[in-house]
Amino acid sequence: MTDDVSAEGGEIDAAEQRHAVRERYSDIATEGSSSSCCDGDVDAAGDTGGSTACCGDTAPESMTPEDESRRLGYDEDDIDAVASGANLGLGCGNPTAIASLEPGETVLDLGSGGGFDCFLAAREVGPDGRVIGVDMTPEMVERARENVEKNDADTVEFRLGEIEHLPVADESVDAIISNCVINLSPRKPQVFREAFRVLGPGGRLAVSDVVQTAPFPDDVRLDPSSVSACVAGAATIDEVESMLTDAGFIEIAIDPKAESEAFIRDWDDDRDPSEYVVSATIEARKPR
Known part of the structure; x- marks a missing residue:
């Protein structure tokens, strides 16, 4: 299996894909208010229109990031625990709920956005733990860093970088979380x-x-905005399992969530993305 999505059956150039993703989430970071990222629908060119579901294109007009988070599996304690501005309603699940984080651990969040999952992870690892968020969008990193003070989270830091080239030292992390971001990578x-x-x-x-x-x-498949909307970049379960195995992981478990159809259906006004993708939890371990 080759690395570049353009060599895996799609014709979207990797650079074009990265540009579409960066533009989309740059606009979400800068245009979204402190209480909602659903103020404008962002396409690959950065244009805004109606409401956005952030991972997808559209959501009900009255949907707030808090409402979206409830649909993704976060409970009220999670939502109430993080100050406004970090929860952008992004994602397709709740990775902190499956990570079994322990006090004192170091956690890495791939594609950390406004920092919502990082701040939740910080609660789990406590004052002796550490959380690192990595995001390739400068505007997101800037927003997340502003949220550190709001959340009194001095054990959390955010770094600018691509998840294909992590600005993180070898063997320095206990757990990796991510919320609907790896599909965006070419x-x-x-x-x-x-x-x-x-x-x-x-x-x-x-x-x-x-x-x-x-x-x-x-x-x-050929629409950059479908890639940046967490749809066209998705790999199959067999492909994900193969990539994890080739990387060296063991104890791989991929669990599709049929109930995710309810919110994935809202990601596009013109088609039903749930016909092609489903949210899943993906777990694996590095051998000792």
């Missing part, structure tokens, strides 16, 4: 190799992401 095998590199022996990966369940039609 080089997913490299993402998993980097995850393996930075995890210490026995370290674990616990992410929420979308997986492909049916072939994409051309109007989805």
